[in-house]
Amino acid sequence: xxxxxxxxxxxxxxxxxxxxxxxxxxxxxxxxxxxxxxxxxxxxxxxxxxxxxxxxxxxxxxxxxxxxxxxxxxxxxxxxxxxxxxxxxxxxxxxxxxxxxxxxxxxxxxxxxxxxxxx
Amino acid sequence: xxxxxxxxxxxxxxxxxxxxxxxxxxxxxxxxxxxxxxxxxxxxxxxxxxxxxxxxxxxxxxxxxxxxxxxxxxxxxxxxxxxxxxxxxxxxxxxxxxxxxxxxxxxxxxxxxxxxxxxxxxxxxxxxxxxxxxxxxxxxxxxxxxxxxxxxxxxxxxxxxxxxxxxxxxxxxxxxxxxxxxxxxxxxxxxxxxxxxxxxxxxxxxxxxxxxxxxxxxxxxxxxxxxxxxxxxxxxxxxxxxxxxxxxxxxxxxxxxxxxxxxxxxxxxxxxxxxxxxxxxxxxxxxxxxxxxxxxxxxxxxxxxxxxxxxxxxxxxxxxxxxxxxxxxxxxxxxxxxxxxxxxxxxxxxxxxxxxxxxxxxxxxxxxxxxxxxxxxxxxxxxxxxxxxxxxxxxxxxxxxxxxxxxxxxxxxxxxxxxxxxxxxxxxxxxxxxxxxxxxxxxxxxxxxxxxxxxxxxxxxxxxxxxxxxxxxxxxxxxxxxxxxxxxxxxxxxxxxxxxxxxxxxxxxxxxxxxxxxxxxxxxxxxxxxxxxxxxxxxxxxxxxxxxxxxxxxxxxxxxxxxxxxxxxxxxxxxxxxxxxxxxxxxxxxxxxxxxxxxxxxxxxxxxxxxxxxxxxxxxxxxxxxxxxxxxxxxxxxxxxxxxxxxxxxxxxxxxxxxxxxxxxxxxxxxxxxxxxxxxxxxxxxxxxxxxxxxxxxxxxxxxxxxxxxxxxxxxxxxxxxxxxxxxxxxxxxxxxxxxxxxxx
Numbered sequence: 001x002x003x004x005x006x007x008x009x010x011x012x013x014x015x016x017x018x019x020x021x022x023x024x025x026x027x028x029x030x031x032x033x034x035x036x037x038x039x040x041x042x043x044x045x046x047x048x049x050x051x052x053x054x055x056x057x058x059x060x061x062x063x064x065x066x067x068x069x070x071x072x073x074x075x076x077x078x079x080x081x082x083x084x085x086x087x088x089x090x091x092x093x094x095x096x097x098x099x100x101x102x103x104x105x106x107x108x109x110x111x112x113x114x115x116x117x118x119x
Numbered sequence: 120x121x122x123x124x125x126x127x128x129x130x131x132x133x134x135x136x137x138x139x140x141x142x143x144x145x146x147x148x149x150x151x152x153x154x155x156x157x158x159x160x161x162x163x164x165x166x167x168x169x170x171x172x173x174x175x176x177x178x179x180x181x182x183x184x185x186x187x188x189x190x191x192x193x194x195x196x197x198x199x200x201x202x203x204x205x206x207x208x209x210x211x212x213x214x215x216x217x218x219x220x221x222x223x224x225x226x227x228x229x230x231x232x233x234x235x236x237x238x239x240x241x242x243x244x245x246x247x248x249x250x251x252x253x254x255x256x257x258x259x260x261x262x263x264x265x266x267x268x269x270x271x272x273x274x275x276x277x278x279x280x281x282x283x284x285x286x287x288x289x290x291x292x293x294x295x296x297x298x299x300x301x302x303x304x305x306x307x308x309x310x311x312x313x314x315x316x317x318x319x320x321x322x323x324x325x326x327x328x329x330x331x332x333x334x335x336x337x338x339x340x341x342x343x344x345x346x347x348x349x350x351x352x353x354x355x356x357x358x359x360x361x362x363x364x365x366x367x368x369x370x371x372x373x374x375x376x377x378x379x380x381x382x383x384x385x386x387x388x389x390x391x392x393x394x395x396x397x398x399x400x401x402x403x404x405x406x407x408x409x410x411x412x413x414x415x416x417x418x419x420x421x422x423x424x425x426x427x428x429x430x431x432x433x434x435x436x437x438x439x440x441x442x443x444x445x446x447x448x449x450x451x452x453x454x455x456x457x458x459x460x461x462x463x464x465x466x467x468x469x470x471x472x473x474x475x476x477x478x479x480x481x482x483x484x485x486x487x488x489x490x491x492x493x494x495x496x497x498x499x500x501x502x503x504x505x506x507x508x509x510x511x512x513x514x515x516x517x518x519x520x521x522x523x524x525x526x527x528x529x530x531x532x533x534x535x536x537x538x539x540x541x542x543x544x545x546x547x548x549x550x551x552x553x554x555x556x557x558x559x560x561x562x563x564x565x566x567x568x569x570x571x572x573x574x575x576x577x578x579x580x581x582x583x584x585x586x587x588x589x590x591x592x593x594x595x596x597x598x599x600x601x602x603x604x605x606x607x608x609x610x611x612x613x614x615x616x617x618x619x620x621x622x623x624x625x626x627x628x629x630x631x632x633x634x635x636x637x638x639x640x641x642x643x644x645x646x647x648x649x650x651x652x653x654x655x656x657x658x659x660x661x662x663x664x665x666x667x668x669x670x671x672x673x674x675x676x677x678x679x680x681x682x683x684x685x686x687x688x689x690x691x692x693x694x695x696x697x698x699x700x701x702x703x704x705x706x707x708x709x710x711x712x713x714x715x716x717x718x719x720x721x722x723x724x725x726x727x728x729x730x731x732x733x734x735x736x737x738x739x740x741x742x743x744x745x746x747x748x749x750x751x752x753x754x755x756x757x758x759x760x761x762x763x764x765x766x767x768x769x770x771x772x773x774x775x776x777x778x779x780x781x782x783x784x785x786x787x788x789x790x791x792x793x794x795x796x797x798x799x800x801x802x803x804x805x806x807x808x809x810x811x812x813x814x815x816x817x818x819x820x821x822x823x824x825x826x827x828x829x830x831x832x833x834x835x836x837x838x839x840x841x842x843x844x845x846x847x848x849x850x851x852x853x854x855x856x857x858x859x860x861x862x863x864x
Binding site for chain 2: 002005006009012013016017019020021023024025035042043044046048059061067068069070073077080082084086087088090092104108109110111112113
């Protein structure tokens with residue numbers, strides 16, 4: 001019993017590491033030139049991972065449903081872009097990723113987390 | 120997607136007939152995503168709905184030859200406040216319902232009146248479980264939904280911790296209620312009340328945080344409050360009051376005495392005295408008449424006038440200032456990056472710590488192990504607060520940037536705010552920064568064979584084509600004496616030295632000693648007099664005709680009344696003050712003596728200013744450059760922090776790190792002092808958040824159990840809820856910060 005519980009605990013730790021750090025969501029939205037709608041609700045950006053090409057501007061249309069102040073801002077790290085998101089009203093943010101790499105976009109408190117994967 | 124469909128209103132400029140209406144409507148309807156477009160000629164507005172970005176509509180109307188601007192403003196803010204208020208009330212309800220069930224249950228437990236987990240008591244617990252399920256659904260649903268959605272996205276957030284902490288307590292309680300014999304007798308304790316109280320307290324914490332956060336954006340609210348809500352427009356010959364959002368481009372607006380000017384525009388009839396202190400800090404009203412520009416938000420003190428709206432909605436100076444402050448408020452300086460990195464891995468790390476805690480209690484804990492395991496694991500999950508860490512920097516930046524705006528300093532971003540704190544040297548441009556920037560002619564010294572009027576005529580003729588501030592002074596002096604300038608030919612400005620031109624066949628030179636030396640014109644006999652003028656803080660300029668000196672025109676630019684005091688305050692902050700000027704050394708030294716600067720770089724050509732800043736940086740100084748943002752632009756950009764002195768209407772707003780709306784050097788001192796206070800506040804917040812988690816998590820895990828200390832999960836939940844409130848409250852202290860005005864002797 002004791003061994004079983006300890007093994008289960010270690011498996012849980014392994015799963016946490018794998019799920020949150022090593023693997024990434026399969027669902028990705030690929031920028032095709034058309035605006036991409038992003039829903040801001042329940043602690044997540046949907047979609048949360050967007051693939052884009054370096055140097056090509058993409059229009060991200062955020063629609064914030066979550067009224068808590070945490071969701072109020074979206075900040076694109078390393079791109080010097082931020083925007084205030086009104087509740088229940090679309091806000092378009094145009095981003096031109098300068099170089100290939102991964103750029104996180106988050107709320108002020110980093111609870112909402114999204115990613116621009118630039119190729 | 121219905122969710123992305125929205126309605127917008129635009130003001131349309133340039134329409135005069137029904138044909139224009141059709142053209143604008145067609146242009147808007149051609150934009151992909153537009154479902155409906157209606158243009159109103161009388162109001163000069165367009166209503167558009169559909170899945171479309173407002174910018175696309177503005178561009179389409181522009182291509183059709185008209186002007187469009189989205190009508191936004193106070194309505195947006197009112198909507199935001201209403202949404203916040205509704206959310207605040209919702210949070211209080213959630214707290215109230217969870218507390219109303221949780222606290223009585225806790226009371227019964229403390230009084231030892233809890234029924235046993237057998238017989239009728241078991242039925243009581245099952246009913247209690249059902250009731251708490253309903254309450255948790257009402258008060259805590261968002262945590263579970265958020266946690267699940269985050270999990271599916273390979274994310275973990277605060278919801279994850281709360282959902283796991285309270286969910287495991289609740290599930291364990293159900294297990295005990297249904298099958299009590301599954302666990303040892305000593306561990307048979309239900310945690311329904313704990314789950315509810317934790318959810319109640321976290322909702323209360325979120326509500327309190329929201330309340331406190333409302334205060335952090337007071338500066339923005341105050342700026343927005345400067346905008347009037349309505350405007351009196353003249354449409355189709357009739358005067359009517361309309362909401363400010365409905366004022367169209369080029370519309371005629373009447374402004375009566377005592378009213379605030381609704382939008383930016385130009386006076387087309389009438390005149391008045393206008394209090395522009397909200398932008399310039401200048402307490403005395405300024406006279407404005409036909410053709411003068413007026414700025415929305417400033418106060419019309421006396422007369423009534425008609426103006427034409429030239430900038431509306433998001434384009435007004437005030438709206439741009441608000442946007443700049445907002446954008447800076449959401450940026451983050453380097454100091455927050457460590458916290459960001461920790462925040463990014465925080466929740467999964469806590470999940471691992473919680474699992475290790477569970478294993479540690481399972482392997483080494485005393486009896487009842489199951490109870491200890493559950494309580495300690497739950498407490499770890501509940502006390503760990505990523506929010507305090509995530510909030511520590513942005514909330515202080517928000518208040519600090521807003522505070523600086525109150526003092527007329529518009530800080531471009533968090534990075535500039537952080538760098539301003541470390542400045543060691545402040546470099547001041549002389550003209551327009553230390554001095555008024557409005558020079559006037561104070562002495563005319565004609566050479567033999569010339570008279571004052573002739574000398575001034577020559578000087579004004581050649582300077583009429585120049586845009587230099589000193590040229591304006593010469594031309595103004597000629598105008599005052601009714602001296603008409605003559606037409607010159609071949610005008611040429613010699614950068615940093617003066618001007619040359621031909622007048623009635625003669626070559627005329629007007630400028631400094633370097634210009635004369637370059638042209639081999641002897642000024643030796645005049646050097647003594649010129650030096651005396653320069654020593655008195657004036658700028659002597661030589662005028663030569665066909666290679667011979669015709670005289671000296673001396674111009675003085677008065678020192679701003681508060682420059683010396685502001686520089687003394689810079690010294691009090693431990694800063695070294697350097698003055699940089701293209702003016703001659705003696706004048707510069709005289710001004711420097713009067714205001715108390717430490718070092719002077721004089722006779723510096725505009726292109727050399729940047730080099731001087733670079734040289735100071737090479738000496739190890741962290742340099743703040745203060746200039747008027749035009750010829751100082753390269754130096755402002757080179758400096759660690761560029762301060763542009765100007766007004767809200769200047770293009771400088773767009774280019775400097777910090778823009779001082781009021782033309783006083785006190786703004787530099789206040790921006791630096793606020794920057795220091797803000798960074799101090801951020802450090803306090805970060806320290807608090809790190810210490811809180813650094814001590815809280817081991818405490819919750821039971822590291823201090825051998826000393827008899829083990830945390831109750833409900834206290835952990837309350838502490839977690841309050842940690843964000845503490846950070847926001849500490850940041851709010853900045854609102855009361857006032858830079859010291861007095862200078863130490």
